[in-house]
Amino acid sequence: MAIARLTGGPLDGQVIPLEDDTDDSLIVPYGEGQLVYRRSGDAENTGDDDGPTQVTFVFGEETEDINPNEDGRLE
Numbered sequence: 001m002a003i004a005r006l007t008g009g010p011l012d013g014q015v016i017p018l019e020d021d022t023d024d025s026l027i028v029p030y031g032e033g034q035l036v037y038r039r040s041g042d043a044e045n046t047g048d049d050d051g052p053t054q055v056t057f058v059f060g061e062e063t064e065d066i067n068p069n070e071d072g073r074l075e
Contacts, residue, residue: 001017001018001052001053002017002018002020002043002052002053002054002055003015003016003017003018003052003053003054003055004016004017004018004022004026004037004054004055004056004057005054005055005056005057006026006037006057006059007040007056007057007058007059008058008059009035009037009059009062010030010035010059011028011030011035011037011059012059015054016028018055022055023039024038024039025037025038025039025060026038026039026057030062031064032064033062033063033064033065034062034063034064035059035061035062035063036059036060036061036062036063037057037058037059037060038057038058038060039055039056039057040056040057040058041055041056042055043055044056
């Protein structure tokens with residue numbers, strides 16, 4: 001099993017399981033919307049004895065405001 005290492009955005013530093021059929025974008029639910037992370041570079045640790053395969057994904061965008069105040073603007 002491979003893992004996705006997320007960088008930037010609200011999930012910075014998180015590591016999550018990566019499906020075998022994941023393309024160049026990873027979309028994860030967050031609050032009322034979703035976060036989009038994009039693949040950055042090639043897979044690492046792809047050998048049999050060097051730990052789980054990992055791929056870095058960098059924060060790209062959110063589908064809803066992450067932290068809106070009552071009037072809908074970001075604080």
